[in-house]
Amino acid sequence: MWRNVETAPADSILGLTEAFKNDTNPEKVNLGVGVYKDEGGKTPVLQCVKAAEKILLEKEETKSYLPITGDPLYASEVQKLLFGEDSEVVSTGRAVTAHAPGGTGALRVGAELLKKFNPDAKVWISSPTWANHKGVFSAAGFELAEYSYYDAATKSLDFDGMVESLNKVPAGDIVLLHTCCHNPSGVDLNEAQWKNIAEIGKERGWIPFLDFAYQGFGESVESDRCGVVAFAATGVDFFVASSFSKNFGLYNERTGAITVVAPNAEDGAVAMSHLKTSVRVIYSNPPAHGGLVVATILADAELKKQWLQELSGMCDRIKEMRSALVDGLASRGVEGDFSYITSQRGMFSFSGLSDDVVKWLRDNRSIYVVGGGRINLAGLTRANIDYVCDSIAEALKG
Ligand code: PLP
Numbered sequence: 001m002w003r004n005v006e007t008a009p010a011d012s013i014l015g016l017t018e019a020f021k022n023d024t025n026p027e028k029v030n031l032g033v034g035v036y037k038d039e040g041g042k043t044p045v046l047q048c049v050k051a052a053e054k055i056l057l058e059k060e061e062t063k064s065y066l067p068i069t070g071d072p073l074y075a076s077e078v079q080k081l082l083f084g085e086d087s088e089v090v091s092t093g094r095a096v097t098a099h100a101p102g103g104t105g106a107l108r109v110g111a112e113l114l115k116k117f118n119p120d121a122k123v124w125i126s127s128p129t130w131a132n133h134k135g136v137f138s139a140a141g142f143e144l145a146e147y148s149y150y151d152a153a154t155k156s157l158d159f160d161g162m163v164e165s166l167n168k169v170p171a172g173d174i175v176l177l178h179t180c181c182h183n184p185s186g187v188d189l190n191e192a193q194w195k196n197i198a199e200i201g202k203e204r205g206w207i208p209f210l211d212f213a214y215q216g217f218g219e220s221v222e223s224d225r226c227g228v229v230a231f232a233a234t235g236v237d238f239f240v241a242s243s244f245s246k247n248f249g250l251y252n253e254r255t256g257a258i259t260v261v262a263p264n265a266e267d268g269a270v271a272m273s274h275l276k277t278s279v280r281v282i283y284s285n286p287p288a289h290g291g292l293v294v295a296t297i298l299a300d301a302e303l304k305k306q307w308l309q310e311l312s313g314m315c316d317r318i319k320e321m322r323s324a325l326v327d328g329l330a331s332r333g334v335e336g337d338f339s340y341i342t343s344q345r346g347m348f349s350f351s352g353l354s355d356d357v358v359k360w361l362r363d364n365r366s367i368y369v370v371g372g373g374r375i376n377l378a379g380l381t382r383a384n385i386d387y388v389c390d391s392i393a394e395a396l397k398g
């Protein structure tokens with residue numbers, strides 16, 4: 001069967017991780033894959049997760065199937081986190097939520113549902129975007145188009161270009177938006193800009209699909225949700241794909257959620273019925289553990305407090321590394337203004353490093369950066385920052 005089939009290309013980011021693992025240089029640094037690392041270079045299990053797991057181990061009585069859409073407590077806690085405890089979206093019941101296997105699973109289930117009822121729509125993605133967005137929506141049968149987002153010249157948001165593009169998106173098409181901590185650029189919209197974009201969406205009649213993979217990694221869980229709140233305020237239909245891989249450190253537990261927001265609870269119930277049908281034929285029902293951990297933490301005031309502290313600890317460490325990188329380059333006399341690195345948010349920064357420099361860093365210093373110059377700031381530590389700054393300074397001297 002496979003004799004005449006060409007080998008598929010490997011995922012470029014995961015391929016970089018493989019190459020890093022095989023590198024024997026003791027000074028090697030992985031600034032590639034989007035995984036949080038602590039000051040010791042480890043991706044830790046959060047203390048609140050350990051505590052919740054202890055409770056679950058004691059309490060667990062069965063491994064029987066969860067409902068198709070997962071644990072109901074998980075769905076309700078996810079909604080409160082997404083929209084805020086007092087949101088009318090939560091109290092009116094016009095949003096429906098299903099546990100999906102990771103943010104990727106949530107995007108794919110949402111895509112299936114949209115394809116069913118909007119088969120001719122195009123999906124508009126930001127230029128640039130996370131590579132797997134193209135993969136997921138193409139796999140669901142959608143044609144893709146790009147809207148302006150990042151301005152490489154100013155290393156900031158091209159808001160005027162974005163507005164111009166989104167004003168031209170036809171009604172019924174789907175617009176995929178990164179709610180915060182844009183991957184790969186680290187460049188986000190502010191609250192006023194979100195309100196503006198939400199109004200355009202309402203006026204033009206396109207369907208917003210919000211990818212929310214980094215809630216709490218920008219500023220706080222509250223301020224990072226301002227895009228979600230802006231779309232909620234318009235009353236239109238929209239979709240949200242949540243991921244708890246990063247903010248709960250539950251990467252391998254495949255913990256995410258797809259939330260469909262409808263104008264009223266009756267429409268929401270119809271959406272939910274079709275969401276169930278889609279899930280049923282893809283994976284039938286979700287894995288339990290990650291969802292139960294998240295629900296246990298969010299429903300318990302003490303554990304939630306602990307989680308928020310740990311989350312802001314991760315966020316603060318990344319911010320510290322952003323400043324250390326900018327200062328380190330300046331103190332080595334590297335030409336150019338790198339201050340944009342401290343204005344970008346989340347785990348990533350488009351560093352502005354060329355592909356030649358990226359290759360030089362890998363070949364000569366065992367520093368792994370994704371092609372295009374995306375740096376995962378969480379890969380930096382106080383122990384490796386000088387080595388990285390020295391290496392970049394040398395690479396840029398040419
Ligand atoms: N969306 C974006 C923008 C991401 O960066 C990621 C992960 O890196 C995801 C979705 C998917 O996350 P998960 O690992 O939960 O599938």
Ligand code: TYF
Nearest residue numbers: 013014032033034035130183
């Ligand atoms: O670094 C990134 O952008 C992601 C990370 O199943 C990732 O590609 C890796 C594996 C995976 C999901 C996300």
